[in-house]
Amino acid sequence: MIKKQMLSRARTRKLLDKLAAAYPDARCALNFSNSFELLIATMLSAQSTDAKVNQVTARLFAKYRGPEDYAALDVDTLQEDIKELGLWRMKSEHIIETCRMLLKEYGGEVPRTQEELVKLPGVGRKTANVVVSNAFGVPAIAVDTHVQRVSNRLGLANSMNPELTERQLCERIPKHLWSQAHHWLIHHGRRVCTARNPRCHKCPVREFCQFYEQMQKEPKLLEKVFEEKPDKKTRGRRRRPAAHGTYGS
Numbered sequence: 001m002i003k004k005q006m007l008s009r010a011r012t013r014k015l016l017d018k019l020a021a022a023y024p025d026a027r028c029a030l031n032f033s034n035s036f037e038l039l040i041a042t043m044l045s046a047q048s049t050d051a052k053v054n055q056v057t058a059r060l061f062a063k064y065r066g067p068e069d070y071a072a073l074d075v076d077t078l079q080e081d082i083k084e085l086g087l088w089r090m091k092s093e094h095i096i097e098t099c100r101m102l103l104k105e106y107g108g109e110v111p112r113t114q115e116e117l118v119k120l121p122g123v124g125r126k127t128a129n130v131v132v133s134n135a136f137g138v139p140a141i142a143v144d145t146h147v148q149r150v151s152n153r154l155g156l157a158n159s160m161n162p163e164l165t166e167r168q169l170c171e172r173i174p175k176h177l178w179s180q181a182h183h184w185l186i187h188h189g190r191r192v193c194t195a196r197n198p199r200c201h202k203c204p205v206r207e208f209c210q211f212y213e214q215m216q217k218e219p220k221l222l223e224k225v226f227e228e229k230p231d232k233k234t235r236g237r238r239r240r241p242a243a244h245g246t247y248g249s
Contacts, residue, residue, distance in 0.1 A: 094122025146189030
């Protein structure tokens with residue numbers, strides 16, 4: 001990631017207005033009907049695409065309704081249910097442990113604060129922010145792989161550390177826009193500002209983008225940043241980047 005100066009607050013507001021206009025229907029890509037289902041879906045999303053998670057949870061949520069159902073499972077059974085997803089062994093253990101803790105410590109209810117959520121096995125700051133924001137309407141910015149990349153390219157942040165990126169975004173973006181800005185950045189990262197070969201010619205916020213400005217000044221950096229090195233296993237073919245879900249990785 002190329003280091004750069006961050007946008008001024010005035011330009012940040014203009015950029016946010018442009019993103020709002022470009023992605024008016026931006027929302028959480030995971031399917032859920034309550035806070036518990038969102039918690040499970042988000043825990044499953046690491047190293048998996050949102051589409052695949054939604055396929056798995058469509059079956060999972062029909063089979064198991066609440067934390068008591070998961071808590072009663074043995075790990076092998078849940079592993080079989082979610083083995084299409086990345087990190088399925090670890091996820092199965094964490095989900096069962098989390099559900100048992102929900103029953104023991106929280107009366108089977110999902111905690112409504114980030115501080116309590118991160119106490120659950122397998123639940124980090126990113127997952128906690130997704131849950132409080134989308135399930136409980138608490139302003140929050142979850143820094144996933146898309147938010148991390150896009151915010152640094154645009155100049156809304158200048159850190160490779162997700163927690164520092166979150167703090168920088170929260171300092172620069174008005175609190176009432178935190179949750180929506182999170183979705184705007186994700187949509188922009190998935191549709192335009194992709195990890196490799198971003199579609200800068202279609203970018204609605206190109207005029208504000210620090211990354212794009214630097215690429216115009218130093219075109220050779222474009223090749224350096226986006227070059228795709230051959231993978232030995234593919235014997236010279238261009239390597240495809242790994243798939244990531246919205247909240248995974």
